[in-house]
Amino acid sequence: MKSLNEELKEVVCIIKKYMEAEEISLGRDSLKERLLPPSGARPATVKAAKPTIDILKEEALSCTRCDLSETRTNVVFGAGNTKAALMFVGEAPGMQEDLQGLPFVGRAGALLTKIIESIGLKRSDVYIANVLKCRPPENRNPLPTEILTCEEYLIKQIEFIKPKVICALGKFAAQTLLRTQEPITKLRGRFYDYHHAKLMPTFHPAYLLRNPQDKKLVWEDMKKIRKELGANNE
Numbered sequence: 001m002k003s004l005n006e007e008l009k010e011v012v013c014i015i016k017k018y019m020e021a022e023e024i025s026l027g028r029d030s031l032k033e034r035l036l037p038p039s040g041a042r043p044a045t046v047k048a049a050k051p052t053i054d055i056l057k058e059e060a061l062s063c064t065r066c067d068l069s070e071t072r073t074n075v076v077f078g079a080g081n082t083k084a085a086l087m088f089v090g091e092a093p094g095m096q097e098d099l100q101g102l103p104f105v106g107r108a109g110a111l112l113t114k115i116i117e118s119i120g121l122k123r124s125d126v127y128i129a130n131v132l133k134c135r136p137p138e139n140r141n142p143l144p145t146e147i148l149t150c151e152e153y154l155i156k157q158i159e160f161i162k163p164k165v166i167c168a169l170g171k172f173a174a175q176t177l178l179r180t181q182e183p184i185t186k187l188r189g190r191f192y193d194y195h196h197a198k199l200m201p202t203f204h205p206a207y208l209l210r211n212p213q214d215k216k217l218v219w220e221d222m223k224k225i226r227k228e229l230g231a232n233n234e
């Protein structure tokens, strides 16, 4: 009876003979081609999906992290140029935004468009989002827990877009982003460092509709933004 060692030797011998026979009939290179992948070919790898703002949007559109998901009509993720140098951040969607799924539509939206155009840009040049992606019922003020739960989406949006300047529209956006309780009247009019961007708080367009006398202050803030952006249309 053969020992295990002898049996192994026999197997190795058979394989050797087979290889030699193949080399003779195909040539060494042909054998190599059969055993190795073609030159330039790389082993298959499983690629992890690269996170993008579209993936983030998909996630937000089905978000149920807070109770606002039960009363909203649409998630208002944000809209505009995802490579914008200027980003506007408001508070939360209102009734029209909730119905249309778009930020800053209606009268306040029309005024924001005028504000954007006042510094020589088009609405499609900028990106517009809110701190909250779902409308609070009856437009009540956002709750601190809702802001905390939803803020991650906004931070990621800012990280994807990498704007040079962020304009925080109104008290809630400014106070949320700057982690302060200072009133908007004290916060507006100067830049703050925020996530590698310059953040300028100013009045919300809805406030300006009720207080048109303050439009000139927003104009002052927008001129500073235009200068910061390097626009040459003073």
Ligand code: SF4
Pocket: 060, 063, 064, 065, 066, 067, 068, 069, 075, 132, 133, 134, 146, 149, 150
């Ligand atoms: S407000 Fe934000 S956290 Fe709450 S359900 Fe909507 S997307 Fe999700």
